[in-house]
Amino acid sequence: MTRLQAHDLTLGYADRTVSAGLSLAVPDRAFTAIVGANACGKSTMLRALVRLLQPRAGRVELDGTDVRRLRPRAVARELGFLPQGLVPPEGIRVEALVRRGRYPHQSLLAAWTPDDQGAVDAAMVAAGVEELAERQVEELSGGQAQRVWIAMVLAQETPYLLLDEPTTFLDIAHQYELLRLLARLRDEGRTVVAVLHDINQACRFADHVVAMKAGRVVAEGAPSDVVDAALVEEVFGLTCAVVPDPVAGTPMVVPH
Amino acid sequence: MSVLPAGPTTRREPVVCVLIALATLAVAFVALCQGATWTTPGETLAGLLGRGDQSFVITQWRSPQVAAGVVFGIALGLAGAVFQNLTRNPLGSPDVIGLDAGAWTGALLVVAFAGGTAGQVAGGAVTTATATALVIYLLSLKQGFSGLRLIVIGIAVNAMLTAVSSWIVLRAELEVAIAGTAWSAGSLNGLDWDEVAWPFAVVGVLAAVLAGQSRALHQAALGDAVAVTTGVRLGVHRFVLVVAGVGATATVTAAAGPIVFVALAAPQIGRRLTGSAGVPLLPAALTGALLLVTADLVAQVVTRPVPLPVGVVTTAVGGLYLIWLLVKEVKR
Incomplete structure (x- = not known):
């Protein structure tokens, strides 16, 4: 079953077309990694999936309905998104920022409910930032700040989590910590879609890999089925050997 | 800044907001006591309740001016916060980007060439302020919206509109020119309830x-x-903000002239206090009220018995603030 699907999208900015005829079915309750060279249209596709970019043609459907025809708050209770390059408002504290994730669940006059607080507390624990609750976000390290933003998206309590290069600017230990968190969220029943730079990490953590080149999907499937030397050569223009990862047994790219 | 417990912002903000509101009321009360002459607090209270021989002076002369300080201060604080949010920059306030000047030019045009009832002046102010906002926005649109570009263009538009206003005053009938000049600093003096x-x-x-x-x-x-x-719904949200921000600026300018710097300073002072x-x-709204009421009280007192336009005080104090802010922003 796939609730979230893109049909025949044409995507672009101003006079530049990034993708044409792009289709994708996001597997439910799985971890999907989108990989590809720089500027291949990964982020653009993700932005179209979460309604940030209006497709010139085609449509993104959730449960068979065009997301453009759903109320924004209704979509926001289904699809949580973590963009790149976030800047926190000046002077905001961690818990206050995480609370902002509750926006789609609140109405104009409704008070803050125990459900809201419960979601915020659980999100901070899941992201490992509960100790930082009273700290100013600007004072945190890059890795800590990234986890705070993830907590904000988790507080949104969406079945879907879409993340645009969430590991950028994190050191290697924090990268793996984050990927394990995403895998755990998948295990708890969420659908995770992440644009990842590192194909080895994608193979190791994702159930489903989508490889893109020049705005098209060139291969998708389980990492062990689709990731081989020919694909890496085609997508990244890199000659390499693909060997089993000595720890996880998943495909591992070793450049020549 | 640790006078209050550094708990969640949700606790400190309401407390400080109440304190600012109380301070505003206190200053407003002093302003009611202080007209051309000093009335004791007891007499002022009695006057407010319609008793005593000062009653008419206090309820009909001083009250509208003090109330205007509070309400227009709220309007300017809100307008400043709106545009600082839209531009994501503490310099992005309506008085800096030329909306006050735009509204003022429109009000002057109506007064000079169309006679000018209060309604016409307001209409002129709203029209030109809206047109100014539109022009600045369109000029700053090159390759997507940029708050900083909008501010720089706004500063230039501000200068041009100020020149146009001076030209209108120079060309106008003598009495229009005198009224326009007195009004051009932004003044609450002599406002009545009507x-x-x-x-x-x-x-x-x-x-x-x-x-x-x-x-x-x-x-x-x-x-x-x-x-x-x-x-x-970001498009709807931004549209409502712009309409309300331009409306608040134009309304105050039509009634009291261009009172600058309150919109610039109030949101930043307010957010630091809270x-x-x-x-x-x-x-921002509460701090705007406190700033304008206080500035107007100072304007009544410094050159007694002849009151200054409040805009002279806000310009003098706000100018220093603007220099400090520019230095800080340039360093960033």
Whole structure:
């Protein structure tokens, strides 16, 4: 079953077309990694999936309905998104920022409910930032700040989590910590879609890999089925050997 | 800044907001006592309740001016917070980007060439302020919206409109020129209830509209992507903000002339006092009221018995603040 699907999208900015005829079915309750060279249209596709970019043609459907025809708050209770390059408002504290994730669940006059607080507390624990609750976000390290933003998206309590290069600017230990968190969220029943730079990490953590080149999907499937030397050569223009990862047994790219 | 417990901002902000409101009321009361002559607090209270021989002076002369200080201060604080949020820059306030000047030019045009009832002046101010906002926005649109570009263009437009206003005053009939010059600094002196009734109503409506946008405003401060994907209708939100911000600026300018620097300073002072994240509306509104009432009280006192226009005081104090802010922003 796939609730979230893109049909025949044409995507672009101003006079530049990034993708044409792009289709994708996001597997439910799985971890999907989108990989590809720089500027291949990964982020653009993700932005179209979460309604940030209006497709010139085609449509993104959730449960068979065009997301453009759903109320924004209704979509926001289904699809949580973590963009790149976030800047926190000046002077905001961690818990206050995480609370902002509750926006789609609140109405104009409704008070803050125990459900809201419960979601915020659980999100901070899941992201490992509960100790930082009273700290100013600007004072945190890059890795800590990234986890705070993830907590904000988790507080949104969406079945879907879409993340645009969430590991950028994190050191290697924090990268793996984050990927394990995403895998755990998948295990708890969420659908995770992440644009990842590192194909080895994608193979190791994702159930489903989508490889893109020049705005098209060139291969998708389980990492062990689709990731081989020919694909890496085609997508990244890199000659390499693909060997089993000595720890996880998943495909591992070793450049020549 | 640790006078209050450094608990969640949700606790400190309301407390400080109440304190600012109380301070505003206190200054407003002193301003009611202080006209051309000093009336004791006891007599002033009695006068407010309709007793004593000072009653007429206090309820009909001083009250409308003090009330205008509070309400117009709220309007200017809100307008400043709106545009600082839209441009994501503490310099992005209506007085800096030329909206006050635009509204003022429109008001002058109506007075000089169309006779000018209060309604016509207001209409002229709103029309030219809106046109100014539109021109600045369109000029700053090159390859997407940029708050900083909008501010720089706004500063240039501000200078041009100020020149146009001077030209209108020079070309106008003598009495229009005298009235225009006295008014051009922004003044609350001599306002009566008839003159402030409709601006108060407009400010009340705009404040209510903005209160409804408050949560979306907080959300938009997280960036466009997060705002949209958490359910904010960003286009509608921005449109409402611009309309309300231009409306508040034009309303105050039509009634009292261009009172500058309150909109620039109030949101930043308010957010620092309350320890708030981003630039929230309520602290900006309350701080705007406190600043304008205080500035007007100073304007009544420094050159007694002849009162100054309040705009002279806000310009003098605000000019120093602007220099400090520019130095800080350039260093960043």
